[in-house]
Amino acid sequence: MGEKILMKGNEAIAEAAIKAGCRYFFGYPITPQNALPEYMSRRLPEVGGVFLQAESEVAASNMVYGAAGAGARVLTSSSSPGISLKMEGISYIAGAELPAVIVNMMRGGPGLGGIQPSQSDYFQATKGGGHGDYRLVVLAPSSVQEAVDLTMEAFEIADRYRNPVMIVGDGIIGQMMEPVEFKKEIDPADLPKKDWATDGAKGREKNVINSLFLDPRELEKHNLKLKAKYDKMKEKEVRYETYKMDDAELVIVAYGTTARIALSAIELAREKGIKVGLIRPISLFPFPEKIIAEAAGKVNSFLVVEMSAGQMVEDVRLAVNGKKEVYFYGRTGGMVPSPEEIVEEIVKIGGAIK
Amino acid sequence: MKLVAGYPDSLTEKPFHYCPGCTHGIIHRLVAEVIDELGIREETIGVAPVGCSVLAYEYFDVDMFEASHGRAPAVATGVKRVHPDKIVFTYQGDGDLASIGTAEIIHAANRGEKITTIFVNNAIYGMTGGQMAPTTLVGQKTTTSPFGRDTNTAGHPIKISEMLSVLDGSAYIARVSVHDPKHIRQAKKAIKKAFQVQIEGKGFALVEVLSACPTNWGMAPVEAVKWLADNMVPTYPLGEFKEVE
Numbered sequence: 001m002g003e004k005i006l007m008k009g010n011e012a013i014a015e016a017a018i019k020a021g022c023r024y025f026f027g028y029p030i031t032p033q034n035a036l037p038e039y040m041s042r043r044l045p046e047v048g049g050v051f052l053q054a055e056s057e058v059a060a061s062n063m064v065y066g067a068a069g070a071g072a073r074v075l076t077s078s079s080s081p082g083i084s085l086k087m088e089g090i091s092y093i094a095g096a097e098l099p100a101v102i103v104n105m106m107r108g109g110p111g112l113g114g115i116q117p118s119q120s121d122y123f124q125a126t127k128g129g130g131h132g133d134y135r136l137v138v139l140a141p142s143s144v145q146e147a148v149d150l151t152m153e154a155f156e157i158a159d160r161y162r163n164p165v166m167i168v169g170d171g172i173i174g175q176m177m178e179p180v181e182f183k184k185e186i187d188p189a190d191l192p193k194k195d196w197a198t199d200g201a202k203g204r205e206k207n208v209i210n211s212l213f214l215d216p217r218e219l220e221k222h223n224l225k226l227k228a229k230y231d232k233m234k235e236k237e238v239r240y241e242t243y244k245m246d247d248a249e250l251v252i253v254a255y256g257t258t259a260r261i262a263l264s265a266i267e268l269a270r271e272k273g274i275k276v277g278l279i280r281p282i283s284l285f286p287f288p289e290k291i292i293a294e295a296a297g298k299v300n301s302f303l304v305v306e307m308s309a310g311q312m313v314e315d316v317r318l319a320v321n322g323k324k325e326v327y328f329y330g331r332t333g334g335m336v337p338s339p340e341e342i343v344e345e346i347v348k349i350g351g352a353i354k
Numbered sequence: 355m356k357l358v359a360g361y362p363d364s365l366t367e368k369p370f371h372y373c374p375g376c377t378h379g380i381i382h383r384l385v386a387e388v389i390d391e392l393g394i395r396e397e398t399i400g401v402a403p404v405g406c407s408v409l410a411y412e413y414f415d416v417d418m419f420e421a422s423h424g425r426a427p428a429v430a431t432g433v434k435r436v437h438p439d440k441i442v443f444t445y446q447g448d449g450d451l452a453s454i455g456t457a458e459i460i461h462a463a464n465r466g467e468k469i470t471t472i473f474v475n476n477a478i479y480g481m482t483g484g485q486m487a488p489t490t491l492v493g494q495k496t497t498t499s500p501f502g503r504d505t506n507t508a509g510h511p512i513k514i515s516e517m518l519s520v521l522d523g524s525a526y527i528a529r530v531s532v533h534d535p536k537h538i539r540q541a542k543k544a545i546k547k548a549f550q551v552q553i554e555g556k557g558f559a560l561v562e563v564l565s566a567c568p569t570n571w572g573m574a575p576v577e578a579v580k581w582l583a584d585n586m587v588p589t590y591p592l593g594e595f596k597e598v599e
């Protein structure tokens with residue numbers, strides 16, 4: 001610990017999960033995240049854990065439901081089409097209030113789409129995806145080190161709220177090699193016991209893991225309890241980073257890989273004398289709406305850049321609330337925007353910059 | 355004095371919601387008695403399905419899960435892998451196990467997952483109001499096979515026990531019935547074996563229990579068990595299909 005090692009994003013996330021005390025992984029192969037389960041299949045047996053390649057993502061997410069309900073820290077990972085299948089389990093996990101961590105290395109869609117990087121599952125991750133009134137905490141790293149740190153935090157958040165947490169990346173984050181440091185290591189034996197978990201009703205009342213409430217009054221009560229939890233997340237779990245906002249006249253809002261590209265675009269724009277700053281949401285839910293609303297009082301306009309046809313831009317518009325113009329630039333299908341393209345957009349909307 | 359027919363500790367006191375003449379209640383009781391007799395109540399974790407027995411988590415007085423439709427074997431797999439020293443069972447209907455959950459049951463069996471499955475085959479979808487199940491008999495009328503199941507368009511009654519018994523991961527597979535006291539006693543024996551196989555760590559165990567659904571078969575309870583014996587048993591032969599020593 002403490003030393004820096006060069007690791008691929010997918011493998012670094014896997015190792016971070018182990019360092020966070022996760023000993024169970026259930027998944028199904030899909031590009032571009034295979035390095036993650038493959039790493040787990042080698043590493044988990046070394047630490048007394050279980051790697052299981054399930055028959056499908058549907059089964060994998062229900063195995064996660066079982067393992068999480070049994071009290072363990074558990075991880076699953078996939079990419080877009082696989083995450084669609086995991087939505088059944090995810091909705092049940094959220095409904096039964098179980099902690100679990102899900103990684104989505106997003107690829108282009110809809111349908112089978114492609115295997116290149118994408119951010120087109122923003123809606124699915126942040127607005128539901130599965131059925132029912134539920135939310136996931138959604139974290140979007142933009143470097144391998146951040147992927148490591150957020151993965152470790154994801155397990156803490158999941159346990160704290162008894163709620164699933166999703167880490168969203170893309171093929172670039174997953175495949176990129178960067179030096180990383182693991183800041184701590186948790187022994188699962190040291191984790192506090194979950195008194196609600198099912199491990200045999202020895203000398204206690206039985207525990208039940210369930211999301212069924214046939215009486216509508218009971219279900220409403222349950223839904224309101226969940227909502228109170230999501231409100232608390234909005235209060236406590238907002239994460240973002242800003243860059244050169246002090247004198248910014250235009251602000252780019254971008255997350256993950258796109259935010260990294262935006263950083264280069266900002267330097268290029270500033271060389272041209274255009275004062276551009278960045279707000280980088282790290283938590284996509286809860287969304288950093290406050291900092292965006294504040295910025296709306298200062299800057300002239302916003303440019304949202306995404307690898308999608310325009311998804312997060314809706315949340316930015318809600319936060320800006322009509323106070324300023326919100327522009328959008330997106331590439332889709334696995335096409336990655338270049339800094340030059342972003343600068344071109346900035347220049348195009350330059351009219352709004354005084 | 356010896357108590358011969360007490361109320362099983364492994365059942366809660368909650369009254370069953372099952373229809374009169376429904377044999378789900380008998381099967382619950384057999385499972386609970388077996389858990390009591392094996393002394394594993396405090397080590398057992400059960401997984402309830404989606405179907406008429408969805409509320410099984412309220413009836414069994416052991417740690418319980420409510421799973422999504424058909425996924426109980428996957429949920430049980432997750433639990434068993436975390437607690438390999440505990441006893442894990444699923445309780446599933448035929449829509450749940452033999453239709454939407456076929457992938458999960460086949461792969462749990464094939465992995466030799468050390469769990470016990472109680473598979474209640476009543477040849478129909480009970481909870482949703484009597485639609486055709488994959489186990490519905492040829493010619494049997496249901497709300498979605500109003501002219502009787504036609505094998506040309508709706509296929510054949512699916513024989514789960516026979517299918518699973520060819521998988522190397524299966525350690526014990528049996529089909530039993532609960533249409534009369536003699537068969538109920540046999541059913542209990544099989545259920546007990548299916549738990550013992552798990553305790554001994556031999557592999558996957560499943561007991562298919564032929565069960566009556568008088569409500570959706572449109573029959574009186576007595577008529578229903580007779581129909582079961584006369585029609586279901588010939589299609590679904592009783593017996594032990596696999597038993598690993």
Ligand SMILES: Cc1ncc(C[n+]2csc(CCOP(=O)(O)OP(=O)(O)O)c2C)c(N)n1
Nearest residue numbers: 404405406423447448449450478479480481
């Ligand atoms: C994903 C999903 N699809 C469909 C349903 C509706 N549904 C509830 S119970 C059931 C059938 C249950 O039949 P079976 O497993 O045979 O059990 P029984 O009620 O006969 O005991 C169906 C289709 C559901 N709850 N979830």
Ligand code: SF4
Nearest residue numbers: 372373376406480567
């Ligand atoms: S509908 Fe059929 S299976 Fe369901 S409780 Fe009634 S008799 Fe039993």
